[in-house]
Amino acid sequence: MDSERHLIERVAKKLPSRIGGGLRVGIGDDAAVMRPRKGSEWVLTTDAFLENVHFQLRLHPPEAVGYKALARATSDLAAMGARPRYFLLSLALPPSCTGKWFDRFLEGMSRAARGFGLVLAGGDTTKNPLAAINLTVIGEVPPGQAVLRSGARPGNLICVSGTLGEAELGLRLLQRGWGKFSAGPSSELRVNKWSPNPRKKWVRLLRKHFYPEPRLALGEWLAKNRRATAMIDTSDGLSTDLAHLCEASGVGARVWAHRIPRVAVPNEIRKLGLDPLRLALDGGEDYELLFTVPRRTARRLPRVVRGVPITVIGEITRGKHILLMDGAGRTKTLPAQGWDPFRVRM
């Protein structure tokens, strides 16, 4: 059985955790000590990632668990336009996850940390029958530059980055047994009869569910250039996250269904009842940015920023209603049917 100390040593070795820059005291003391940069504001968020709620050991490769735990939390910084700096890792693990699984978990988390520019500043480890991971991520933003949920105004156009519904499609396929990972380091996918060349195709369709990419560069660009009046990341699903944004801003919205950039569902699996529009509207965990821009500046908004496509999908309205308009101009209410952990679904 591993001691807590040995686990912490492995964490320190695998994850970027060097003292320097603003970090005066890192892991190994009672708390981390940081010196904020002059004239900056700090942006902080905390996020739980729990076995059997957010992931399953038999379905998710350890690398994806480590990567995604950090990516989810960091996406909240992207949604504020902040630049990631440090993170704190709280780890509760069953003894079965302290061996090889743990090395692979750290591998995935290390990839995320380096990719996002994060340094581990502190943490906590304990034993628990189920894996329970909590991330606290700390970022910086110039004073007054953070983009809030509450700044959307009637007439603003609604934009979204990337493609919606991809992560949900991956999750649905995974739940249907389309990807079952071996315990080995190669993360092999079992062959499934549905597809002619299943392995390659599945890897592609599962990628966004396993390895979402927080839109950090886009978020920072929007904040720095003061292009967005309000912003949120699509963690719960467009219908729910747009409702959050509208509520915080005290406005309504009209979304043009045919404009929504939605997941491509391969023909051979359409028969599974996977509707691209539904996946795009209510599917969670894409971690794209949903933001609003003044109509007069919308024209000057590039279609692609830092490699990420941006699509105008609707407009902010007076009142409180959120409506979905189809290609023929018919509107209906768009209910918030994304992810709510305390609401029973399906």
Added chain:
Amino acid sequence: MDSERHLIERVAKKLPSRIGGGLRVGIGDDAAVMRPRKGSEWVLTTDAFLENVHFQLRLHPPEAVGYKALARATSDLAAMGARPRYFLLSLALPPSCTGKWFDRFLEGMSRAARGFGLVLAGGDTTKNPLAAINLTVIGEVPPGQAVLRSGARPGNLICVSGTLGEAELGLRLLQRGWGKFSAGPSSELRVNKWSPNPRKKWVRLLRKHFYPEPRLALGEWLAKNRRATAMIDTSDGLSTDLAHLCEASGVGARVWAHRIPRVAVPNEIRKLGLDPLRLALDGGEDYELLFTVPRRTARRLPRVVRGVPITVIGEITRGKHILLMDGAGRTKTLPAQGWDPFRVRM
């Protein structure tokens, strides 16, 4: 079934969470935004508090769960000499804990937050079969004033605040069925035949296990007056926490057993095999401060600081050994037998 939104509304209502001071954006957005005070360093720590690892729903009143979750994390700030400012709360709860239990939990956490001077800045809620709580606490300290574990030097005297072993005694009695709390708001204790006036006595003996007091004022005083060369809080137990401090400082220690301020075990329960010295050496969760002071300034150290007694219990030595010396001058090795979540105990 409660929605996530309704839970968050109750949190915001019960816990201090007002925008102002350095807090620009609090709960309700993607992340919190804070403006650090000029010329201050930030001290951050994260801490999990898990059902069936750190507490049990049938043994611990909800108020104590809420209070202690925050107190444990805040004690790490006391150990750095920092002043608490903000906290982030990550809550995973079973549906059975979202009703009356949750109100009482928030009651206890609110008492802790107000007592420690903490404002809730953000959080995360989700559903989970077992309660899993994670706290991130943020404090401030003047630059360079944080007291680390690594500053102890040979010849320094070792000091401890308060009395050791009290929390462990409470835990042992609780585990033996000495305190079983009703689900009602009065937190009634069941009568036990051991004691002539059990209820009062138990409340006293269980208090430190349920409601530990982070030594914030003492920690800040020691840091501000630069009295302590190294400091740690006794969360795992004296024998283990002293080993942590010595390892970080690259030193050894000699502890005088007869000087250790230890829990008073009532005569009528001595027969349960509860040895006060063992409880004081290896019992965790007292959340007292263990610190070292230069010998030449030790004489000027008050015996009581901000109402908390301080006792000199040993000295720092060269080498790596940690020794326990009894009243007759006999020494033996003091093994680290406090709490290690990944080591099998008993």
